[in-house]
Amino acid sequence: MTRQQTASTADTDRWSLPDRLTIGGATIAAGVFGDGPPVVLVHGTPSSSYLWRAVIPHLAEQNTVYVWDLPGYGDSTSVPGEPVAIHTHARVLARLVEHWGLEQPALVGHDIGAATVLRAHLVEGVPVRRIALLDAAVLSPWVTPVAQHMQRHLDVYRTMPTHIFQRIIEAHLDTATHRSLPSSTAETYLRPFTGPSGQQRYLDQVQYFDERDTDDVVEKLGTVDVPVQILWGADDEWLDRSFADDLASRIPGARAAFVPGAGHFLTEDAPDRVAQVLADFLAESRPAV
Template structure:
């Protein structure tokens, strides 16, 4: 059983062996299935306030992507978008889901779309939150780290921590409490966490979603493009472009929210998802 304790501590207790490593996962609630996929540099912790709301009507499946949170890659496995999409497909099969609602945030949106369009994971509905899909979506910070990966790998861990902590604070519109920031940073602390951070940065590029972008006009599943209205990492105009590329996609902004939309404003994020999931279905789509 996976729980969010009364004190608010978030923990995923399931461990699922997949082809690229071991995934930390959790299942909450009862009802039609929803799968939540986070982005970088977050973990399933991003969804902790959204899950209880969705779980009143849905069975909510969450996971830490390979190399993120409590999930681990096997030696030599790069946590690329291609790998994560394949992992999502394996998890959907492991959970025995026929036609779930798929939700992806940041690169998680690109992963969800690739899993659906390339790996043929069926989807009843798609929700893309502040999605890194249409390039270029690498931030200048990420591009600098990719160009100078060796420098970031070899700098003292306390110096590395002093660099990434302020960066993470810019993911939200509202000030991030220290305890919350510490929870996001926990998987990236120490020498091992530093290497994991650089591993995921160097494994992901907007070129990885080019083939997905080429297939966007083939999406037939009802799609919601949801964006934090104050996103400093991916401007809301990026959401407009993404919605325009997907036939009949719905487009909404979440007020008082930055890039980590589910962190800034979990209530409005969850409510938007529930409204979308509850709309009259046009029929399942298997991609």
């Protein structure tokens, strides 16, 4: 990467992006890597830009890669007075694209990051050259049964002893991948949600998972006129692979591919394969639909 910055890439280190931007009153952690056509990576939940750490170096060989933590996730703060929700994330993404001076970037989103990417383009009007959607939380029902239960019983989870809550989150994270995460990697994912403040932070995120944020996005899927790559973990236990085919059928010209032996966090199970598929897609000269 010719524009190397100081984000840590070791599982045992505390992952942190180097830049701090003020967007909509929130402090957004961000980083820029490499040189070439611009691509913005958008993580989902419950994660942060750490999800992309093994993909960034590969993509940065041929692209300028913009990475950030969603408001209320990772090292980013929430937008004052706004829920930690997809519609907020999409507005912040639109502001970031403007801040970075990107005219027509590629957007890559995972989980609710995929919904954020689509909403930024279809609702907020961000012009893009192509879109990649990974294990996308877009088509209903995308709120998982675990999250639905938490939403119905928020008071119980907010007052639950912290050590019990921590075990629940650990068990949930264990189903995010097909293979077991190394302990240091799991600890990095869990670290933002430890202790009483971490417990409240996790529940603040879950509280605002709202499928109404994707209803108008789904209505507009047929208007997408740029190349779209859908990539899915073949063994995703959170969002079944059937969502991938359904999503592809609603977007003109979109194609779906599956990563064997990968779960919902497919960048953990198969980072090299994911990076290669994305790099190939971003390098294509395939015309818009």
